[in-house]
Amino acid sequence: MTLLLRELKILLRSPAGAIQSLMFAVLVIALFPLAITPDPDQLAPLGIGLIWVVTLLACLLAADKSLASDYADGSLEQMVLSDYPLWWMCLVKSMAHWVSCALPLLLMAPILGAMLAMPLDRIVWLMASLVLGSPILSLFCMLGAMLTVGLNQSSALLPILIAPFLVPTLILGTQWATTGGEAFYGYMLAALLCLSVVTLPFATAVVAKIAVSR
Amino acid sequence: MLQIESLSCFRQDRFLFKDLNAKVLPGQALQIVGENGSGKTTLFKILAGLFDEYEGRVILADAGRPLYLGHRYAVNDQLTPIENLNFLLKLNDMQQAEGPLTAALARFQLCSGLDQPCAALSEGQKKRVALARLMLTSARIWLLDEAFSALDAPGRAVLSEVCQAHLASGGTLIFSSHQGIPEFASAAQLHLKAEL
Numbered sequence: 233m234t235l236l237l238r239e240l241k242i243l244l245r246s247p248a249g250a251i252q253s254l255m256f257a258v259l260v261i262a263l264f265p266l267a268i269t270p271d272p273d274q275l276a277p278l279g280i281g282l283i284w285v286v287t288l289l290a291c292l293l294a295a296d297k298s299l300a301s302d303y304a305d306g307s308l309e310q311m312v313l314s315d316y317p318l319w320w321m322c323l324v325k326s327m328a329h330w331v332s333c334a335l336p337l338l339l340m341a342p343i344l345g346a347m348l349a350m351p352l353d354r355i356v357w358l359m360a361s362l363v364l365g366s367p368i369l370s371l372f373c374m375l376g377a378m379l380t381v382g383l384n385q386s387s388a389l390l391p392i393l394i395a396p397f398l399v400p401t402l403i404l405g406t407q408w409a410t411t412g413g414e415a416f417y418g419y420m421l422a423a424l425l426c427l428s429v430v431t432l433p434f435a436t437a438v439v440a441k442i443a444v445s446r
Numbered sequence: 447m448l449q450i451e452s453l454s455c456f457r458q459d460r461f462l463f464k465d466l467n468a469k470v471l472p473g474q475a476l477q478i479v480g481e482n483g484s485g486k487t488t489l490f491k492i493l494a495g496l497f498d499e500y501e502g503r504v505i506l507a508d509a510g511r512p513l514y515l516g517h518r519y520a521v522n523d524q525l526t527p528i529e530n531l532n533f534l535l536k537l538n539d540m541q542q543a544e545g546p547l548t549a550a551l552a553r554f555q556l557c558s559g560l561d562q563p564c565a566a567l568s569e570g571q572k573k574r575v576a577l578a579r580l581m582l583t584s585a586r587i588w589l590l591d592e593a594f595s596a597l598d599a600p601g602r603a604v605l606s607e608v609c610q611a612h613l614a615s616g617g618t619l620i621f622s623s624h625q626g627i628p629e630f631a632s633a634a635q636l637h638l639k640a641e642l
Binding site for chain 1: 491494495496497498499511514516517518519520521522523524525529532533534536537538539563
């Protein structure tokens with residue numbers, strides 16, 4: 233709990249990173265109708281996919297920032313050396329990443345949906361799919377960030393490395409929302425979330441040990 | 447007690463060091479001496495348990511986890527000195543009330559600005575925040591990599607007093623320093639020399 237509090241304090245005092253990815257997402261949604269068409273009939277079917285893609289990209293964009301300072305100032309070394317289970321700290325880091333970039337987008341989804349002329353029930357399904365799906369994105373992003381932290385070109389390498397792993401979540405999430413909650417996609421998404429929560433923090437912890445020994 | 451037995455480390459196509467042997471008993475200090483790039487930091491990382499690509503043995507006998515303070519001393523710019531210290535102690539599961547924290551910081555002459563983020567502090571002051579942890583830790587083995595650098599003369603004096611108190615209470619100290627520390631002039635030395 234103290235650890236999560238620490239992460240949130242750091243986020244609150246340097247909100248530039250979180251705001252940047254949020255602004256990116258909002259701008260894409262705002263510019264899209266201007267560039268393609270303002271016609272609601274054509275826009276509405278695109279809404280779910282568009283907001284999902286934007287959320288995914290916003291998560292990727294913020295990923296490397298969340299670890300960079302901990303690596304640079306040596307906090308990561310101390311975390312590896314601590315008595316706390318390292319996987320727990322990796323999970324906390326993922327939660328902080330989720331709070332800083334997925335949660336604001338989730339809360340803004342009704343506004344973003346309205347900007348794309350989405351009907352209300354679509355927006356509700358979109359939000360439900362983001363609730364289940366976006367934590368998976370954060371967990372994978374943290375794994376990718378840990379893999380590339382301390383490398384010179386980490387921000388270029390990270391999306392290439394991690395994007396393929398985000399695709400199943402994207403497909404299941406968008407399909408679940410577009411089909412209006414077809415059980416198969418929902419179960420698969422929930423299963424993927426459970427699997428990610430119980431495996432990825434451990435993988436990230438293993439990678440963290442390698443990262444600090446570089 | 448800390449013992450190193452025929453420790454060798456091969457890194458980037460060369461032996462960083464080869465066949466190191468040393469033994470530090472409780473109450474003793476060991477100074478690691480070597481030029482820049484001779485592998486001091488790698489040796490510290492090995493002793494701390496951060497780096498395990500080496501041959502030989504490192505034995506930490508019933509002393510618990512050592513406390514490692516490296517070049518990067520884990521002080522976050524966005525957090526205040528108190529919050530930083532609290533986090534670092536929490537990592538080793540030592541909850542502390544604010545009183546001892548302020549006292550530890552005061553020992554290192556940090557009295558004002560404790561509710562300001564560390565970004566406002568100078569490099570030397572940030573180092574003092576990290577060092578204040580020494581006052582509160584229960585670790586018996588201290589690994590201080592270049593802890594004396596970036597400190598002014600009074601800061602170095604406080605640090606060596608704290609280290610001497612640690613040794614007097616039966617602790618073990620391993621440190622590296624490019625400056626001579628008069629208080630530890632008689633400490634055992636381990637010389638690192640890169641072999642090509």
